[in-house]
Amino acid sequence: MALPALTLRPPGPGDEAEFRAAHEVMAREGIVFGLGLDGLDWPGYLRRLAEVEAGARLDGFVPATFLVAEAGGVIVGRTSIRHELNATLAVLGGHIGYCVLPARRGRGHAKEILRQSLPVARARGVTRALLTCDETNTASQKVIEHCGGVLESSDGHNRRYWIG
Template identity: 30%
Template sequence: MPEYVQLVKPTTELREAYLDFYQEWVDSGEDMVPWVISKDPTDFDAMVQSLLNNEKDENLPAGWVPDSTYWLVTANNKVIGAVNIRHRLSEKLFNSGGHVGYGIRPTERRQGYATQLLAMALEKTKELGIEKVLVVCDEFNTASARTILRNGGSADVSFTDENGKEVLRFWIDHHL
């Protein structure tokens, strides 16, 4: 059973814990998921502020949608994962991005954290008024597909992106 965790908005108070989380992803050589964790944390205060601004729909690049980022944090302030929730979908997000992108640091996987993180993120989508939530994963990411299904996902038509990668698409309906 995973230890107690909570979703926390990005904060400069978790600088060291977040930098440890970030460095583990960098050292792993894996793609950083969700995309927001690939933001350069060198100017940590500016990075945190930009994440908070995205939620308020401030200073977004053209074509971008507002989004909320949360860190999954243990009782002793270890950052285990991150989730990025898009408030609405652009055409690209509808095809291959979805409303929710999430990731668990490599050393903390296979302990149930992803299922908890997605469940908590779905509560946040309810608060945002999103009734049908699109969650996607790479066709080879069977662990993520299982996590989505455990959280009530129903498979939809998959999408082949511009690189030829197959993206599995799932809908989670809050009114079921």
Template identity: 40%
Template sequence: MTIALARPSLSLFDSWSETVAEFGDAHIDGAGLERGQAHDRGACAALIEKAELYADGDATLPEGHVACDYFWITDDGEVVGFIAFRRELNDWLRSYGGHIGYSVRPSRRRQGIAGAALRLVLDRAREQGYDRVMLTCDDANVGSFRTIEGAGGELEAVIDGSAADIPQLRQYWISL
């Protein structure tokens, strides 16, 4: 297994499309997609354009959005998941989202992929001068909170997400 981070690219379209299809109608954390969004070539091209815009620190983003680096998690050139590094926290992200969101293709879970990708993004955050980053996960998502804790995450709080129409969340900080 060779886990790497790739910027969104049409050269990985087939693999990206298969991965998005495997999630079905579920929300895909870190992918930059809306729930149930199409996974055709046009949707991929639009996502690439979005990723380029959000990566530009000088870009004007939609209200409530922050600069973000979107990556596709690859294993030997195959897209196996998604991870996003949000470079700042707005009010919603400070409560519910955090700096980093990620998802691994259902058929590739429990293989250490999320942990490997998270370490790569944490290295990038450290190189960019961040002292610590925040992550959240559903309180019931044992795999995710074990991944975060394995990367040094310290539980800050358990948050009732009902006000935002989301499940109860675990909020972690990772010191870099």
């Protein structure tokens, strides 16, 4: 049976409960699902995402587009598409950071999230996208390579790939 189509979209007013639940699940793995969520009410968080995308009030962030990945009406993951790099992101983080909820892994969602993130990055001026992953994260390595990532380097802890 085919999986429901995956779509990327901005989080909206009706997503709070599901989004916060995803944030808590990912926190148990040491992964931040809702970047900048802690300490903000939901309307404030949505405003903050719009500001960061517009390049306003960055407070150490770079302009970025944050989207949830939805399949079958359920949030299954997210992507953060950075429009540019700073010194930190040039080493670790790169242009695109994505994650899939543990219960939704192994279904091709990560590949589809990255595949759909690349044209969004291009539309924001990213002609070559840097992606990084942990040396031990073989699943992410396979996703990046499947989507055209070419390994630039590995320092024994992190791998750096370029797509484009």
